[in-house]
Amino acid sequence: MSLLELIDEVKAAAETDNGQDQGNHAELLDKIHRLQQAAETPDETVMRLRWQFMTTAATRFALEYGILNALCESGGPMTAADLAQKTGADALLIVRNMRLVTYNGVCDEVDHGTYAPNDRTRFLTLPAIAGGFNHLYHFGFKTTQMIPELVQEDKLVQFPQSADERSPIQHAFGDTMFGVLSKDARRKKVFDDYMEARRYSKEPKWFEIFPAGEKFTGELKAGRDEPLLVDVGGGKGHDLALFRQRFPDVEGRLICQDLPATFSSLVEKPKGVELTEHDFFEPQPVKGKPKCFTPIFRDDLTFRSRRSSLLPAQHYARLAGRQMHQHSPKHCDGDGSGKKPHPDRRLRGA
Numbered sequence: 295m296s297l298l299e300l301i302d303e304v305k306a307a308a309e310t311d312n313g314q315d316q317g318n319h320a321e322l323l324d325k326i327h328r329l330q331q332a333a334e335t336p337d338e339t340v341m342r343l344r345w346q347f348m349t350t351a352a353t354r355f356a357l358e359y360g361i362l363n364a365l366c367e368s369g370g371p372m373t374a375a376d377l378a379q380k381t382g383a384d385a386l387l388i389v390r391n392m393r394l395v396t397y398n399g400v401c402d403e404v405d406h407g408t409y410a411p412n413d414r415t416r417f418l419t420l421p422a423i424a425g426g427f428n429h430l431y432h433f434g435f436k437t438t439q440m441i442p443e444l445v446q447e448d449k450l451v452q453f454p455q456s457a458d459e460r461s462p463i464q465h466a467f468g469d470t471m472f473g474v475l476s477k478d479a480r481r482k483k484v485f486d487d488y489m490e491a492r493r494y495s496k497e498p499k500w501f502e503i504f505p506a507g508e509k510f511t512g513e514l515k516a517g518r519d520e521p522l523l524v525d526v527g528g529g530k531g532h533d534l535a536l537f538r539q540r541f542p543d544v545e546g547r548l549i550c551q552d553l554p555a556t557f558s559s560l561v562e563k564p565k566g567v568e569l570t571e572h573d574f575f576e577p578q579p580v581k582g583k584p585k586c587f588t589p590i591f592r593d594d595l596t597f598r599s600r601r602s603s604l605l606p607a608q609h610y611a612r613l614a615g616r617q618m619h620q621h622s623p624k625h626c627d628g629d630g631s632g633k634k635p636h637p638d639r640r641l642r643g644a
Contacts, residue, residue: 300329347435352394353418354431356401359383361392362419365411367402374407422494425487432481433474437466482555489529493536501537510544522546527574529556535564537567549580 307322334342356362364380365372374392378385389407396403401415417423440462444450451459467474475482492499517521522544525534531550538548550564551572563569572579 295332297329297332300325300332305327316498348437349394349398350431352391353398353400355391356395356427357418357424359388359516360498361388362401362411362415364418365414366408369411371404371408371410374409378577386470417494420494421487422489422491425484429481429484429488433463433467433471435464438465441554475555476555479555481606483559486529486556486559490532493532499533499536499540501540506537507541507544509544510541516546518545519548521549521580524549524578524580526551526572526578528552530560531564531567531569534567538566 304322307318307325310320311322313319326556328500331339361377361381361382361383364377368376372380374385375387377388381388392401392403392409395401396409398415399412400418401548402410402412404410418427433618441450444462444465449460449465453459454461454464461470463471466561469477475485488518510522514522523534524538525531525548528534528550529552531548534548534550547568548566549568551574553569553573554571555569555570570579
């Protein structure tokens, strides 16, 4: 397909995207991506991929030094000298770093060495969004650096099964991710912030894909004092709180389980949610008859590990959350329309 034909496809997708339908928006981004691929020469593609890590590193630098937060607090343009005085970073280093940050649209360069916040700056500096960026940078970069070495030594294992097998993250950090977090309060706080990022997502919530209103008032109906949902590793209860807001008349207890350190930083308890301290690698303490468990499985390894602790409950409870709905026909098609899911969702395998 020629460039001009691809441009026409982008134009048609742009006319369809009204900002209300995530499927249409994903289609637009996909068309733009295909156009860029077609326009690039092979050496340009390789060059972009070669240096792609620097764009993430530059943004991480701007977050760590507080440069993006300073811009948001100012509400207006700041020079590199102003930012240096505010953050302690070297002014020349700020200028060099911000070339990549502004190129990626994270903030605007309104004059040489003068920067202003935009909507992306304000979004990225939200604690939950910055937490996600920092968490994935910390674990992702160090882990992926290990991959070539593990391949060369024939030690790359996706799903460790025996005591002498370790995953890439265990090679990089000497422990599992949750093991690292249990020993590092600062990293745990960043991770907890990240878990709250889902409230900002425009993707459908699990209870919008799974017919929660129909099921929880029908075949999965619970009594007022019976467990309805148990969110295993549910952070600070944000998902259950959103569920309660959406279905205020559905009866049953909503139970959020997580580690004590997660709840210790909670400013306000979510309304209508019971917070219970629990390690998901230990046997499930809820012995009633909850209608659904809603664990958020990040990968198959976590699923395999956590599934064993839920097995005693499985004869009377269904597993909900990502594993429950990710293979449903509706979810696989994105929003049920047959359109492509958002590219970021394809990348995460969510």
